[in-house]
Amino acid sequence: MTRYLIGRIAQVIPTALLVSVVVFLMLHMAPGDPVAVILSAKAVAYTEDDVIALREQLGLDKPLIAQYLAWVGNAVRGDLGTSLYLRRDIRPLLFERLGATAILAAGALLFALPVGIIGGVVSSLLKGTIWDRLINAVIVMGVAVPVFALGLFFIVIFGAYLRWLPVSGMVSAGGGDFVDRVKHLILPAVALGVGPAAILARLTRSSMLEVQNEDYVRTARAKGLKEGVVTWRHTFRNVLIPVTTVIGLQVGFLLGGAVLIEVVFGWPGMGSLIINGILQRDFPVVQAGVLAVALCYVFVNLAVDVLYAVIDPRIRYGA
Amino acid sequence: MSKPRVSGTGAAHSWAGQPLHRRALMQRGAMLGLALPVLGALGTQAPSPAAAQESGSGGVLVFDLGSEPENLDPHQMLAYTTSLVVYQMFEGLVRFAPGTLEVEPWLAESWESSEDGLDWTFILRKGVTFHDGTPFNADAVKFSFDRQMDESSPFYKMGQWSTATDLAIIDSVTVDGEDTVTFHLAGPYSKFLSRMTGALDWIVSPTAVEQYGEAFLENPVGTGPYQLDRWEKGQQVVLRRNETWWNGTPGLDEIYFRAIPEEGARLAALLSGEVNMSLDVGPETVDLLRASDAHTVATGPTGAIWFLAMNVESEPFKDVKVRQAVNYAVDKRAIVEDVLRNTVETAYGPLSPGFEEYNPKVETYFSYDPEKAAALLAEAGWPADREVVFRCSIGGSGMLLPEEMATVIQDNLRAIGMQARLEVTEFVSWMDAIRSDQNELTVMSWNVAPTEPDYIFNGVLTKGAFPPGFNTSHWTDEELEQLVADALVTADPAVARANYERAQEIVMERAPIVPVCHRQQIYGYTNSIKNFAPSPSMMLDLIDVWIEN
Amino acid sequence: MSSLAAPGPASASLAAGIEGTARRVSQRTWWRLLLRDWPSVVALLVLLLIALAAIFAPFLTAIDPLTTNTRVKAEPLFTPGYPLGTDQLGRDIWSRLLYGARLTLTVGIAGAAVSAAVGLLIGLIAGYFGGWVDAVTMRGLDVLLSFPDILLAVVIVAILGPSLQNALIAVAILGVPFYVRLIRADVLRLRQSDFVTSARTIGASNRRIIAAHILPNVIAPIIVTASIHVGYLILSAAGLSFVGLGAQPPSPEWGAMVSSGRDYLLIAPHVVLVPAAAIFVVVLAFNIVGDGLRDALDPKAR
Secondary structure (H helix, E strand, O other): OHHHHHHHHHOHHHHHHHHHHHHHHHHHHOOOOHHHHHHHHOOOOOOHHHHHHHHHHOOOOOOHHHHHHHHHHHHHOOOOOEOOOOOOEHHHHHHHHHHHHHHHHHHHHHHHHHHHHHHHHHHHHOOOOHHHHHHHHHHHHHHHOOHHHHHHHHHHHHHHHOOOOOOOOOOOOOOOOHHHHHHHHHHHHHHHHHHHHHHHHHHHHHHHHHHHOOHHHHHHHHOOOOHHHHHHHHHHHHHHHHHHHHHHHHHHHHHHHHHHHHHHHOOOOHHHHHHHHHHOOOHHHHHHHHHHHHHHHHHHHHHHHHHHHHHOOOOOOOO | OOOOOOOOOOOOOEEEEEEEEOOEEEEEEEOOOOOOOOOOOOEOOOOOOOOOOOOOOOOEEEEEOOOOOOOOOOOOOOOHHHHHHHOOOOOOOEEEOOOOOOEEEOOEEEEEEOOOOOEEEEEEOOOOEOOOOOEOOHHHHHHHHHHHHOOOOOOHHHOOOOOHHHHOOEEEEEEEEOOEEEEEEOOOOOOHHHHOOOHHHOOOOHHHHHHHHHHHHOOOOOOOOEEEEEEEOOOEEEEEEOOOOOOOOOOOOEEEEEOOOOHHHHHHHHHHOOOOEEEOOOHHHHHHHHOOOOEEEEEEOOOOEEEEEEOOOOHHHOOHHHHHHHHHHOOHHHHHHHHOOOOOEEOOOOOOOOOOOOOHHHHHOOOOOHHHHHHHHHHOOOOOOOEEEEEEEOOOOOOOOHHHHHHHHHHHHHHOOOEEEEEEEOHHHHHHHHOOOOOOEEEEEEEOOOOOOHHHHHHHOOHHHOOOOOOOOOOOOHHHHHHHHHHHHOOOHHHHHHHHHHHHHHHHHHOOEEEEEEOOEEEEEEOOEEOOOOOOOOOOOOOOOEEOO | OHHHHOOOHHHOOHHHHOOOOOOOOOOOOHHHHHHHOHHHHHHHHHHHHHHHHHHOHHHHOOOOOOOOOHHHOOOOOOEOOEOOOEOOOOOEHHHHHHHHHHHHHHHHHHHHHHHHHHHHHHHHHHHHHOHHHHHHHHHHHHHHOOOOHHHHHHHHHHHHOOOHHHHHHHHHHHHHHHHHHHHHHHHHHHHOOHHHHHHHHOOOOHHHHHHHHHHHHHHHHHHHHHHHHHHHHHHHHHHHHHOOOOOOOOOOOHHHHHHHHHHHOOOOOHHHHHHHHHHHHHHHHHHHHHHHHHHHHOHHHO
16 A cells, blocks of 8 residues: 555656646647737737837747746746736735635535535435435436526525625625625535535435445344444445545536636636636736646645545555 | 716826626726816916715725726726726826816916926925825925836836836926926927826825835825725725825725626625625616615716727728718617617717717718618628628627627628628737737727827827727828827817817718717715715716715 | 556546446347436437427527517517517527527537547557556546646637637547546456457457457447536536637527626526526436436446
8 A cells, every 4th residue: 555655646746747738838829929919918009129028028039948947947946927917926826816716615515515425325314215316306406507507596596685695705895704704605615516515415325325235234234233323333434435536526626617606706716817817818827827726636636545545445556 | 866977178098908807897008197278377276175065974985896906006007997996095296176177286286387388397285295104295206207207217127117108298307396396298298287187197105116116016105085904815905094184084984995797796796785886887787776776876978989990901891881881780779778778878970979079060970771781882892792700809898798789780780781700709819809900890999088089089090009009990091190190289279179070070981980889987886875976087086975874 | 557547536527426337238128227217218308309499490480599689688588479588689588599409419419429539549549558558648638637627628718719619629628538537447357358368369450359349348338428428518618608718609509698698687587597497407317318328227326
């Protein structure tokens, strides 16, 4: 297992490097002269001198390899450049936005985990009953809901008509205490968490059912252990595996999928940063943002794989 | 519901824009003050106290801009929405009196100009201090201009002065004493005084610039009625009352500038009281707010124009008959009444009726007449299989509802036998595409205050504005160029006016554009807000505004 | 080749519900099993109806989906002449829904087909040849999987330019790794199987082995994956259209309809609700059919 872990961790480095190459190349593959596009975005007339000056400023006059090495070198040292539009250092900007997205993702998980697990467990215990069918129907529907439309309807129902909860941003004017922040989090987090909750419930249910038929559970039952004890002690522990899997998957989904929800709820996270960066042709921000999200995801995957190895002794490691 | 309609000369901004999100529009551009044609005038009167209909003070204003400011430096900001925030913190030597486009003394008590109009000397107000305690004086004034104009200034390197080209009329600024400063112009310029109201001419604290360097972008220090309390990035900009303001006590305790991008959320926030004032809410939202007992919608004039630009150098639009056909084809009523719910004014020419120079004759050129349009198109020998590319952005400054409007127009054109392929792209791609020679037909929006016609003509209708400028019609006319150039330097207001009136006729005769509508400023707010009125200068005057509990 | 052989648990978001498809059911009986599952039958019928409606759209409405009439904008549901009302430009929502179904279904089905075809090819090559080919391919996929999906689609579209076609390409690329993993794993297993080994000993060519022995055995899992993938693709493409990076106006693609109508959410909710509900129903139907197919092909999972 140690060998597996070392191998798995070592694997991160080439992946991360490749990711950086892809991110770098992606924006160089965009059609058109980025410099002209950036100047266009400023909506003032520009001259050939401006083009040359900006090209130098961005280092775009150098060969591609040199540009890449300079970019990666700076990134490793923590210098991610400056936003062309906001004129701010990108690093603090990224931290602010990553923080906001992390809060949103955590909120979504906080909703999805209990709802999904309880739904799945209840449904598996009531297998075959009308309740099981009902829960299953909800699960199937939960996966099919377009998340952006759900967000919009939340705004209408809870914001405009019921006026229970705030509909945009992370804090109120003059607010910012814990309760205020939680209130702002509820709608976007629930909208975002519905899909993951459904997937989780479904996986929990199927692994509960699978495990219940395993020999050791049957043995436990035969030994006269009470049903509740059997469920909790034996089956539920095994359910942790799919749960871990789903959390890993959903962190990726939440990091990226939050884009739509961030747009709808004016949530100042990574998704809206990157979308705005694209729309404003703020290339350094887009590059840094995509790289940061991708690297986060690489490390989350690593963490999940490691966790997975720890939880599930049945997995064989090594060739 | 108040509907101030003030017309006259005055200040202008011209900006195009940058999108934050589909319809949350960042507006970019030159914040330019424009001028009354008063040469050698001497101003000595005290600043006009705003007539307070209901006296009171206090309260917290929560203002939804729709998009977050990019920075807070008056000399480096890009968006129109940003200027509304920055305007609260900074002041110029002169300003437009509230509710009018009359220039009045502000940080300067008086001024006079030389015989030839090249030297302007201002006597500054005494006892004014910046928010950081730095005294306001002639050095501060010179500093504010030098940081943008003087390449040898150490502070010049600390910024990007992308709109400072508009200061080119100023050759230099000299300090003639503690409270006296003189501007030396590069040439005669009839609109100098009202230009001095613009954001580039607002005065910044030299000490703060030295202290913060490039970070002045986030740490603005001026002399205005409100000062920066904090900027919670991505959330809100918080201003508080400047307790030591030189001209009394500003009405509001605090102002929160927030940015809600989603239209539905903007309305929900206004209805639920999360915010109490919103800028440029959508047409449908206006209807809803007007129906609400608890809310008010106030509109104010602009000099903005939303139009179709036809590239006269492209094959389809070479023939003036085709361009006239398009002018007859567009159903402006459908756009103004049905799509925009009368939140705009129908446009007949390049200038809005808010301009003093507006020439009513433009209304006689084209009416909605599809038959005539089809006939003209046939006369021009339009090939039935020709398809023109019709460009449109999904958002952008002052673009209103571009997709909806363009779709109606596309339909109008189809009705007269012109197939237009609508290419809707996001704002920056669109800006890039329309400035290419291959561009054929595009929607355009040009946003200025109704003060100086020059910003329309030299912005989108003269040779100087050919791409990469914004004359996307690629249209030029010798007579018009001459008229416009003369109007800018003449000492006689009547000549300037006559020139601009003729220029409007030329545009409609040659028809390089289809004027569609003039945008209005639209503010939706709760009835608890007192003493608010949109200003014809398009700035946000909040000095006397207060909020009832 | 240590860890790669173990299915990376964290990197198969789509595959979450569709692992472990077995092929114990004969090719002839699986559809009977499917037809015994009533939700699947209903879902199939719904999809069939929608497909027919899309194909015969011109016979079901006389109104052009693009014709605007601003005098009747945002009319409510059941307005005479406009069964589903009109949108913000007075276009008939029923007509737009029908014509939009063509786009939406095309995106879903073509996207899944492209993903599956490319994934199949790569998976076969990687699994069959193994060695460095496999290692390089899988490392490439790891990189692809390092980007949260919608985000990667957003970036791809930003590079290619916003259009429905480019959105389709973007979401199709995202799907490729799932098919590759699925197929590669199967091929690895099959490669060691008796019938492939014996085929090889009698001198069958690589092409022949793949075509005759391996392909038929991986088709079933591909169909199951694809049927669920379609719904996912439709949701992703609609999401891209929603942020302005997919179908462009005046296209009646359903995601674009939601997006362009969203300013009318509070005034005329049906302008948003109708296309959103349509997306929901189609995705739901594809998911139910996908589940049914999986159950039918793998009785153990029931």
